[in-house]
Amino acid sequence: MNKYELKYLLETLISSNDRLTDVAGKQTTHISELWTEIGLKNERIVKLTNKIYELQDIIKSQRLKDFVEFENPERVDN
Numbered sequence: 001m002n003k004y005e006l007k008y009l010l011e012t013l014i015s016s017n018d019r020l021t022d023v024a025g026k027q028t029t030h031i032s033e034l035w036t037e038i039g040l041k042n043e044r045i046v047k048l049t050n051k052i053y054e055l056q057d058i059i060k061s062q063r064l065k066d067f068v069e070f071e072n073p074e075r076v077d078n
Helices: 003-071
Strands: none
Touching: none
């Protein structure tokens, strides 16, 4: 190989390395954004799960009230 072929090969490798570095940077940014999105969705899931538990407690309380009212209508204080 002469010096021009070596120079061309070196420039080709440098160009390839630059492109791969850019791709890796873009992927790193994208992955970081995805983790942020996952975090937000996990927070939303927790909030919705807590809301479900609250609603279940309300339903349970209402059923208990209805049962007591059905069994002893005069004991219930509305």
